[in-house]
Amino acid sequence: MTNRTRSETSPSLSRRDVLLAGSGAVATGLAGCLGGATNRADPGGSGDGPVVVASFFSFFDFARKIADGTPVEVRNLIPTGLHGHGWEPNASITRDIIEADAFVHVGPDFQPWADRAIQTLKDDNVDTQLVNVREGVELVDLAASLDPEEEGVGDGRGKDPHFWLDPDRAKQSVDNITEGLVELAPEHESTFRENASTYKSEVLEQIDRDYQSIFDAADRDVVQLAAHNAFQYVGARYGVQMRPLVVNLAASGDVKPSDITEAKRVIDENDIEYIGAGVFETRKPAEQLVAETAVEGYYPVTPYAGVREDWVENNWGYEEIAYQINMPTFEVVLGNRPPEEAGYDGWNEEWRNFQ
Incomplete structure (x- = not known):
């Protein structure tokens, strides 16, 4: 493994320098709290806790970090190897959402299948809790380089949905997921909030820097x-x-x-x-x-x-x-x-x- 650092621009090792020291052992060691290799969080308990399903990998990952150390189990609905935007699942995914205790999604107009599933939940009075990660996030206008037929999301559907690529904006989605988990399992509120605070300050802010x-x-x-x-x-x-x-x-x-x-x-x-x-x-x-x-x-x-x-x-x-x-x-x-x-x-x- 290389031990190269960015010493020419920084006198000390950043989080990036440490993570870039290796792709396998280092990543595995730092990610030990992320759960198993099946895209599920380690529930940290008996396995009988609430189940949260997520429509998009980034927010599955945020949710499992926030839920770490609690009985809440977080599952990623997107199969390994597929892109989460533009994928159309079969009906089994809607069943997974119906059977879950909470559904973490990216807000309306982004994933049509998720919108349809949410409408099914509402029509059938299913009590799966909905967690919109985009709530309260300031979106930017669609880029001029976009296909003019693209509609985007948000009011008037003129906004770019990919806000999570900005680590600063991503912090709002961490807060939204945290509030959803607190509502779902209030007895673990202190753990959720501590995990979220740590993730924002030690991970997202460092990525931003x-x-x-x-x-x-x-x-x-x-x-x-x-x-x-x-x-x-x-x-x-x-x-x-x-x-x-x-x-x-x-x-x-x-x-x-x-x-x-x-x-x-x-x-x-x-x-x-x-x-x-x-x-x-x-x-x-x-x-x-x-x-x-x-x-x-x-x-x-x-x-x-x-x-x-x-x-x-x-x-x-x-x-x-x-x-x-x-x-x-x-x-x-x-x-x-x-x-x-x-x-x-x-x-x-x-x-x-x-x-």
């Missing part, structure tokens, strides 16, 4: 992504232009010739050598840009919307994915570090032009 350091150190303020339009909140938070190739809000949709042409222009004008590509999206657009432009390779980015099997095995959550996947890629695509010096030992070999 480390992201800021990456973007502050960059000479370029443009990132080209062969991925869907999910990263506007990163740009808004840290003052960088995120240029997605796929202009849909969900990880779907065709790439038009005009999108490729625009990406080529951005790459040429900004002397871009490396681009980011969505982990759970087709790699064909990235491969095309490598073949047809000066781009030398692509590396992974993800909006924390799904997990791979090896991530589950290593108990990776929002925190580990930030440090092991997104941050090394941003450093490479911004030119802060050569690929050989980014991430954990072997990161470049594992992720360069990944399939």
Whole structure:
């Protein structure tokens, strides 16, 4: 494992330096409280406690951190290997929600299947508690680069839903989940609130600082992504232009010739050598840009919307994915570090032009 630190910009080891020291043993050790490798939280009790199901990986991960040390069991409804936005499940998922004690969701207009399930709960007077993680979050307007037919979410459906990519905004969703768990299991209120406070201060705020350091150190303020339009909140938070190739809000949709042409222009004008590509999206657009432009390779980015099997095995959550996947890629695509010096030992070999 590499022991490289960011000593040139910081005199002490940050949380990012520690996590980037290794992808396996370190991630597993730090994530020991995250539960088993089946995307379920360790209930910490007899297994007879309340069951909470979540419609999206990021908020499943937040909920299991908040519930750690209580009998509350948290389950992720999104199957391993799938992207949580654009997936359409079968009817068994609605049954899982009906049978659960609480349903953590991302608010209306984001996941149509979740909206339908919520309507079923209301129509049938099912008492599954609903926890809207988006409640009270200030959303930004849809990016100008989006497909004009996209409707977004929020009042007038003109807002970008991907707020959790901003660690500061993500703290509000942690608060919303906490209040939901307190309502569900008030006898464990002190544990929920302590866990939430620790997660916000020791994880989300540190991620925010480390992201800021990456973007502050960059000479370029443009990132080209062969991925869907999910990263506007990163740009808004840290003052960088995120240029997605796929202009849909969900990880779907065709790439038009005009999108490729625009990406080529951005790459040429900004002397871009490396681009980011969505982990759970087709790699064909990235491969095309490598073949047809000066781009030398692509590396992974993800909006924390799904997990791979090896991530589950290593108990990776929002925190580990930030440090092991997104941050090394941003450093490479911004030119802060050569690929050989980014991430954990072997990161470049594992992720360069990944399939």
